[in-house]
Amino acid sequence: MITQPATRGADAELVSASWTEPEAFAELFDRYSAMLYRYVSKRLGPEPAEDLVGETFLVAFSRRKSYDLAYPDARPWLFGILTKLISRHHRKEAARYRALLRAPVDSDVESPADRVAAGVTAQAVRAELAGALAALPAKDRDVLLLIAWGDLTYEEVGRALGIPIGTVRSRLNRGRRKVRAALGDTNPMEEE
Numbered sequence: 001m002i003t004q005p006a007t008r009g010a011d012a013e014l015v016s017a018s019w020t021e022p023e024a025f026a027e028l029f030d031r032y033s034a035m036l037y038r039y040v041s042k043r044l045g046p047e048p049a050e051d052l053v054g055e056t057f058l059v060a061f062s063r064r065k066s067y068d069l070a071y072p073d074a075r076p077w078l079f080g081i082l083t084k085l086i087s088r089h090h091r092k093e094a095a096r097y098r099a100l101l102r103a104p105v106d107s108d109v110e111s112p113a114d115r116v117a118a119g120v121t122a123q124a125v126r127a128e129l130a131g132a133l134a135a136l137p138a139k140d141r142d143v144l145l146l147i148a149w150g151d152l153t154y155e156e157v158g159r160a161l162g163i164p165i166g167t168v169r170s171r172l173n174r175g176r177r178k179v180r181a182a183l184g185d186t187n188p189m190e191e192e
Contacts, residue, residue, distance in 0.1 A: 010072030015064050025064060029057050032078055039150045040082060044089055045096050052089070056082045071159070079150050080160035083142050097134035100127075132182030136175055143168055144175035 011028060018025035033053055041049040059081050060074075067077060133141060146157045154172070158165045 011074035012067070012069040012072045015067045015074060016069055018061075018064055022061075025057075025061050028060070028074055028078070032075060033057070035075075035150075036078060036082055039079070039145075040086060042149045043086060043096070043145060048089060052082060052085050055085055059085070073156070076152060076156035076159040079146060079152060079156070080162065083146065083160060087138060087142075097130040100130035128182050128184075129179065132179040135182070136178055140171045140175040140178070143171040144179070147172060 014024050014027050036053045037049050040052050060078055143157055146152045154165050154168045158168045
């Protein structure tokens with residue numbers, strides 16, 4: 001059942017407007033393409049990111065009339081489409097994590113002190129983290145990365161993947177446990 005948008009200027013309103021004015025959908029691209037690009041770049045690298053983001057918006061545009069306007073935020077819907085497209089590239093993703101095991105650490109941190117601290121921390125756990133992510137089942141990895149890199153809430157991840165929030169919680173817990181175990185039951189982000 002399609003309902004009216006919850007708030008003025010919300011994503012749902014843009015989707016609805018795009019039914020008669022297709023150019024209105026471009027605003028969603030402007031709002032979310034960079035966010036989706038960053039997310040897929042972290043998962044698969046920058047090479048396929050632009051194509052997958054473009055494909056995400058093509059799929060979303062073609063399915064816009066089936067969007068549930070009760071949800072004012074289209075971000076989880078777009079991440080759900082993107083995650084399904086990424087699943088087609090799972091072999092490339094696993095290869096990327098294996099490559100990260102062998103690659104030097106990127107240094108895109110602001111100050112020299114931050115660069116040194118981040119480099120030491122990242123170098124210390126990079127191989128183990130990449131290995132742990134590659135070893136996770138795809139369903140657990142999707143949930144973990146949508147929360148960690150996509151910055152989605154549990155509810156948004158559930159909407160994006162079409163799963164109940166309890167399943168999100170259990171997959172996230174299982175993924176975190178496995179990653180933590182691979183890192184020697186330590187959190188490199190916590191200071192001693």
